[in-house]
Amino acid sequence: MKQEILNKYLKQNILLEVYSKTSDPDRFLLGYLVKDAGNFCIFESIDEYGALDGYSLYAKADIAKILTNTSYTKIFESNIKTYQQFNAFDPFNLKEKYNHILQKTNFTPASLLNYYCQHGNVITLSIAGYDYPNSGKVIAVSDNFVSLDEMTHDKDLDYDFPSQNKPLEIRRITALDIVSKDNFLYEQYKKSS
Structure with missing residues (x-):
């Protein structure tokens, strides 16, 4: 994605549909572009109802297109305002967690992965x-690879497909959830079990 296009939306509070080159062409991230991070962007993502879903690091090279001012974004702008009106937009204080991580890392995939490994965090990433x-x-990080305990995660969630805790190439990361509602709730489950 061209930098001048991204600059048009950066910190402008414009709700975007962000399509990936490497995933299903009918799926997109709904959110706001909040930070430029070198070869990556950070989006404040919105869930399927209009509440805060989290913050995602997204490779600029993987952005196929960005749409705004669609019927879909207009509906969700209304939903977001309603959630905010009832103080329900960010019930898990994900923005506060994101801001804490912002102070501790430089928002490169390697920096984030090392932070998560040191703090025992659960993450979701796309390769x-x-x-x-x-x-x-995150159970191990080297200069080039990261290993996740996917087997425990997938077993806990009764996923049908078998996972392996095989090393994943850091340079091939196209998206990484810095903080997300799903991962936060899963961590709470693990603490209580």
Whole structure:
């Protein structure tokens, strides 16, 4: 994606549909562009109802197109305002968690992965060439690879497909959830079980 196009939306509070080159062409991230991070952008993502879903690091090279001012974004702008009106937009304080991580890392994939490994966080990331995102607690990070405990994560969620805790190439990361509602709730489950 061209930098001048991204600059047009950066910190402008414009709700965007962001389409990926490497995932299903009918799926998109709904959110706001909040930060330029070198070869990546950070989006404040919105869930399927209009509440805050989290913050995602997204490779600029993987952005196929951005749409705005669609019927879909107009409906969700209304939903977001309603959630905010009832103080329900960010019930898990994900923005506060994001801001804390912002102070502790430089928002490169390697910096974030090292932070998550040190703090025992669960993450979700997308790798170019993989059909589905990878999720799990970060269990090891090297200069070129990250390993997630996907087997425990997928077993806990009764996923039908078998996962392996195989190393994933950091340079092939196309998206990484910095904080997300799903991962936060899964971490709470793990703490209580």
